[in-house]
Amino acid sequence: MRLKELLENLHLLTPYQGEDLEITSIENDNRKVQKGSLFICIKGYTVDGHDFAASAVRNGAAAVLAERPLPLKVPVIIVKDTKRAMAVLADAFYGQPTKKLKLIGITGTNGKTTTSHMIEKIFADRGCKTGLIGTMYTKIADKTFESKNTTPESLTLQKTFHQMVGEGVETAVMEVSSHALDLGRVHGCDFDVAVFTNLTQDHLDYHKTMEEYKRAKSLLFAQLGNTFHHQNPKFAVLNADDPASEMFRSATAAHVVTYGIDTEADIQAQNIQMTSTGTKFEIVIGENRYPIHIQLIGKFSVYNVLASFTAALVSGIPIRQIIHSLESLKGVAGRFELVQAGQDFTVIVDYAHTPDSLENVLKTIRHFAKRKIFVVVGCGGDRDRTKRPLMAEIACRYATHPIFTSDNPRSEDPIAILKDMEAGVAGNSSYKIIPDRKEAIVYAVNQASSGDVILIAGKGHETYQQIGNEVYEFDDRIVAREAIKER
Ligand SMILES: CC(=O)N[C@H]1[C@@H](OP(=O)(O)OP(=O)(O)OC[C@H]2O[C@@H](n3ccc(=O)[nH]c3=O)[C@H](O)[C@@H]2O)O[C@H](CO)[C@@H](O)[C@@H]1O[C@H](C)C(=O)N[C@@H](C)C(=O)N[C@H](CCC(=O)O)C(=O)O
Numbered sequence: 001m002r003l004k005e006l007l008e009n010l011h012l013l014t015p016y017q018g019e020d021l022e023i024t025s026i027e028n029d030n031r032k033v034q035k036g037s038l039f040i041c042i043k044g045y046t047v048d049g050h051d052f053a054a055s056a057v058r059n060g061a062a063a064v065l066a067e068r069p070l071p072l073k074v075p076v077i078i079v080k081d082t083k084r085a086m087a088v089l090a091d092a093f094y095g096q097p098t099k100k101l102k103l104i105g106i107t108g109t110n111g112k113t114t115t116s117h118m119i120e121k122i123f124a125d126r127g128c129k130t131g132l133i134g135t136m137y138t139k140i141a142d143k144t145f146e147s148k149n150t151t152p153e154s155l156t157l158q159k160t161f162h163q164m165v166g167e168g169v170e171t172a173v174m175e176v177s178s179h180a181l182d183l184g185r186v187h188g189c190d191f192d193v194a195v196f197t198n199l200t201q202d203h204l205d206y207h208k209t210m211e212e213y214k215r216a217k218s219l220l221f222a223q224l225g226n227t228f229h230h231q232n233p234k235f236a237v238l239n240a241d242d243p244a245s246e247m248f249r250s251a252t253a254a255h256v257v258t259y260g261i262d263t264e265a266d267i268q269a270q271n272i273q274m275t276s277t278g279t280k281f282e283i284v285i286g287e288n289r290y291p292i293h294i295q296l297i298g299k300f301s302v303y304n305v306l307a308s309f310t311a312a313l314v315s316g317i318p319i320r321q322i323i324h325s326l327e328s329l330k331g332v333a334g335r336f337e338l339v340q341a342g343q344d345f346t347v348i349v350d351y352a353h354t355p356d357s358l359e360n361v362l363k364t365i366r367h368f369a370k371r372k373i374f375v376v377v378g379c380g381g382d383r384d385r386t387k388r389p390l391m392a393e394i395a396c397r398y399a400t401h402p403i404f405t406s407d408n409p410r411s412e413d414p415i416a417i418l419k420d421m422e423a424g425v426a427g428n429s430s431y432k433i434i435p436d437r438k439e440a441i442v443y444a445v446n447q448a449s450s451g452d453v454i455l456i457a458g459k460g461h462e463t464y465q466q467i468g469n470e471v472y473e474f475d476d477r478i479v480a481r482e483a484i485k486e487r
Pocket residue numbers: 028029030031041042043044045046047048049052135148149150151152153177178179180
């Protein structure tokens with residue numbers, strides 16, 4: 001694409017008058033720059049991309065977009081906010097890919113990964129080519145790619161959508177994190193359906209207050225747009241049981257459809273019963289009742305099913321097919337995943353790393369557990385510190401044998417993180433501290449006897465543990481399996 005044509009999309013008050021050049025790619029990392037790239041300088045949390053502009057030019061950059069003048073031999077285009085400009089240029093450079101896709105975005109503190117997999121399955125079961133972007137990976141039709149962030153920054157995102165279009169993907173389902181919304185990573189995404197799961201405490205290290213966190217989440221609904229597309233209507237799918245939904249409703253002009261369990265909703269679950277193989281309930285829509293028997297357990301799973309059901313319904317998928325897809329879903333990796341190695345006690349690996357998710361999972365376990373409940377849990381370093389005492393308190397409230405250990409300590413001292421957790425359980429003596437996660441899992445496995453339950457919480461599908469700057473191979477499921485075998 002020609003530089004002038006590309007820059008027209010920025011609608012600069014003083015249009016670019018410099019040399020017109022062929023732009024072969026857009027990059028914001030000097031190490032990825034090739035001959036003819038436009039290099040965008042982004043001021044990050046760690047370093048300033050402007051410091052890499054000279055190197056980008058040496059690597060072949062044809063032009064540079066920056067927030068301040070730079071002494072370079074190539075044209076330097078100055079804008080106030082390069083991050084915002086990057087979203088606009090990425091969308092334009094890749095041919096506005098989200099306009100060619102049905103795009104479903106999911107936001108909320110918990111349940112995004114699970115719900116996105118459910119929705120993707122419903123579309124895939126209909127023979128539709130799908131794409132998925134989220135915590136576990138990015139998937140384009142049959143190929144999966146590692147993902148660094150739950151929601152990547154705009155440049156990576158638009159490039160991914162472009163690849164999806166190229167592969168014939170029709171429907172893309174993506175998790176939209178609050179960080180992404182706040183940082184404008186999804187600017188330019190033309191969502192068709194926006195889904196809200198729930199809002200509880202997390203990420204206060206970043207957002208500072210729950211109000212700010214809620215405001216960030218509300219942006220997904222505001223960004224659904226303010227115009228009506230009668231041929232292709234847009235929908236906000238909201239959780240009627242979560243008070244934050246009221247704010248999200250007011251943020252959008254799109255059609256609102258609600259789901260819920262405790263509060264009256266357009267789509268409501270009633271007569272919920274836990275069975276030995278899952279959960280049975282009825283989906284009530286007006287006068288109609290649709291029985292469903294899913295293979296997942298817990299009230300939180302019912303919420304995820306309702307959110308997925310509603311997103312699929314407003315997308316025009318027949319109810320019978322939606323139910324069939326949801327009933328045949330066995331689960332999502334690392335979410336209430338059972339480790340079965342011939343033992344006579346239950347071992348569950350779950351990604352609960354927030355107070356609310358830990359409480360939900362432990363409550364569900366309490367429902368069926370007849371004997372001791374062990375929970376092996378830690379809290380991530382360089383993340384919301386205020387959730388640590390809350391998670392410790394919840395572990396002690398619901399489990400008979402809580403074991404506090406390390407999650408991903410990152411740059412923090414693991415012992416200091418454990419001290420933050422302990423502050424929530426002063427006076428309680430039921431817990432044990434084993435900082436080494438492997439030792440903690442082995443200990444729980446060795447202590448368990450017939451009929452007990454062990455929950456290993458916080459890392460779910462993760463296959464690594466980050467301590468300091470080192471990233472070690474670590475998979476709760478493998479560690480637990482080996483511990484059971486060696487018992
Ligand atoms: C706080 C935060 O969001 N940081 C994100 C940010 O990193 P950063 O600001 O540190 O970037 P930086 O390293 O300072 O680099 C600045 C610029 O210099 C460039 N650079 C840098 C080095 C170099 O040698 N050359 C170079 O050109 C970089 O390409 C970049 O353009 O930009 C990076 C690239 O987009 C992100 O990967 C990174 O996410 C980090 C890994 C992160 O941990 N983010 C978390 C907080 C996050 O976003 N989480 C959410 C929610 C998770 C959930 O609950 O599901 C998520 O969506 O993942």
